[in-house]
Amino acid sequence: MVGKRLYNLILNLNVSERKIFFIAEKNNEDKRFKYLILLLKKKDLSKIEFLEAIKFIENDLTPSQKSSKIKNDNVRRFVDYAIKEIEELKIKLFVKENDIIRNYLLCQIYDSSQTIESHQTYLEKLNVSMKQGDEYFYKSFYYSKLSNLKLRSQTLKDLKVWRELVLVQKKLMQDHYSYEMSLFFDKISSSFIDDKSSVSNIDKSLIDKKTINSYIQTTDDPRIQARIFLSLARFNFEEKKSFFSYTTKGLKLLQDLNDRDSILTKRKIYFASFLHYFHSGSDYTSMISSIGEVLSIDKKFDIEDSKSYFYLFLLQILNDDKKGHLNYFSITGIRAYFNLESSEYLLDFLLALESFKAGDYRKAKRGFNNLSLVNNAYLSTWSRLLEMIINYNQGNYELVETIISSEIRKVLQNKDRIFTMNSNAYVLKYMSKRLKLKYNSELDKLVNSSQSLSPIHKFMVNEIAK
Numbered sequence: 001m002v003g004k005r006l007y008n009l010i011l012n013l014n015v016s017e018r019k020i021f022f023i024a025e026k027n028n029e030d031k032r033f034k035y036l037i038l039l040l041k042k043k044d045l046s047k048i049e050f051l052e053a054i055k056f057i058e059n060d061l062t063p064s065q066k067s068s069k070i071k072n073d074n075v076r077r078f079v080d081y082a083i084k085e086i087e088e089l090k091i092k093l094f095v096k097e098n099d100i101i102r103n104y105l106l107c108q109i110y111d112s113s114q115t116i117e118s119h120q121t122y123l124e125k126l127n128v129s130m131k132q133g134d135e136y137f138y139k140s141f142y143y144s145k146l147s148n149l150k151l152r153s154q155t156l157k158d159l160k161v162w163r164e165l166v167l168v169q170k171k172l173m174q175d176h177y178s179y180e181m182s183l184f185f186d187k188i189s190s191s192f193i194d195d196k197s198s199v200s201n202i203d204k205s206l207i208d209k210k211t212i213n214s215y216i217q218t219t220d221d222p223r224i225q226a227r228i229f230l231s232l233a234r235f236n237f238e239e240k241k242s243f244f245s246y247t248t249k250g251l252k253l254l255q256d257l258n259d260r261d262s263i264l265t266k267r268k269i270y271f272a273s274f275l276h277y278f279h280s281g282s283d284y285t286s287m288i289s290s291i292g293e294v295l296s297i298d299k300k301f302d303i304e305d306s307k308s309y310f311y312l313f314l315l316q317i318l319n320d321d322k323k324g325h326l327n328y329f330s331i332t333g334i335r336a337y338f339n340l341e342s343s344e345y346l347l348d349f350l351l352a353l354e355s356f357k358a359g360d361y362r363k364a365k366r367g368f369n370n371l372s373l374v375n376n377a378y379l380s381t382w383s384r385l386l387e388m389i390i391n392y393n394q395g396n397y398e399l400v401e402t403i404i405s406s407e408i409r410k411v412l413q414n415k416d417r418i419f420t421m422n423s424n425a426y427v428l429k430y431m432s433k434r435l436k437l438k439y440n441s442e443l444d445k446l447v448n449s450s451q452s453l454s455p456i457h458k459f460m461v462n463e464i465a466k
Helices: 004-012 015-027 031-040 047-061 068-097 099-109 113-130 136-153 156-194 209-217 222-235 240-254 260-279 284-300 306-318 334-338 341-358 361-371 377-393 397-413 421-434 455-463
Strands: none
Touching (some): 004 031, 004 047, 004 068, 015 031, 015 068, 031 068, 047 068, 068 099, 099 113, 099 136, 113 136, 136 156, 156 209, 156 222, 156 260, 209 222, 222 240, 260 284, 260 306, 284 306, 306 334, 306 455, 334 341, 341 361, 341 377, 361 377, 377 397, 377 421, 421 455
């Protein structure tokens, strides 16, 4: 798509930002700026409308007798110009609204012997603005610059302050190390739920329970501690008691905190809890409640995460649940929740599943077949299994055998994956037995008979013709 990045930036502009451009148009004679205004006039610009406008701009910029290469070059230059204009405005507004960055920049600008007073003024302003945040980089900058100024003066009073600042810096570095390690554990534990082998290149002693727990003792910051408890929960995803013990501790630490970082950590805990509920086939109320908490936080911080909507709508379809203000069955313009190209396949799965439930097997089978090739290990497997069940119910047993054989190989090749792996293996084993097929004994090791199936796999088994 021509100008894809520009299109996404335009969609991201709010009303106030657009007004700034409209006001600036009066004093800007640049023809390219007029074209940008043309793109900004419609708030909900569709891709088709955007591409039509780009085509108009291309023809207006370049005489018709010019080659297509010249036309393309001119359009690219316009797109680059428009992106720069939008980004310049974003930066200007961001700096204006963020005292920490503004004071930091002015402190750097005036960092010379001729402007030392201004340097000190904005250094102190930086300190005041930092009391409302936890930015390590700016705190470190502040203490480093201030200690340099105190050391330079060589007065007894300032040397005393300098010695105190050195100790503060040491404490700051220790706290920041705990903070960085909590981020490290957060990242790798998130990957661990997806695939255990993703941490195979990391020293096992670094991520064992005792080591991770030790970092909780090195900090008194509840946000860092909660993030570490979240990581421990993920590493114990398959152990229900330990998992919820850690998530409960994490939420308790954050219950009275309302800063953005704390609330976003709560979101991660709620989402991890939802994945556990879904994976282990927990009750519908628990699943809806946890994904509801995630969506509530998303709304508060204007977070667009199609996965959360996908799971909510998936549960509603599976349970024929038509209640609630945000409901798959009552929403008009469902595609608005999956407007990124990378998330379109999530909606395609929901549509195919809806066709399945409505008895339109031809449409459902075509949808699932297309989805079996997407670059998402879970959705592609679920799609293939649902396609297999349709074929089984239609009596296409040879094709079912082929699907079973290929999916067992795929599952065994990805046996380090955790999420819904047990359910995938169970359905394949169940179908193999129904057709009296021999299967790899390794499949048995992936099936935990004491664990319930995920909601989508329960649906699969119930849909298999008896």
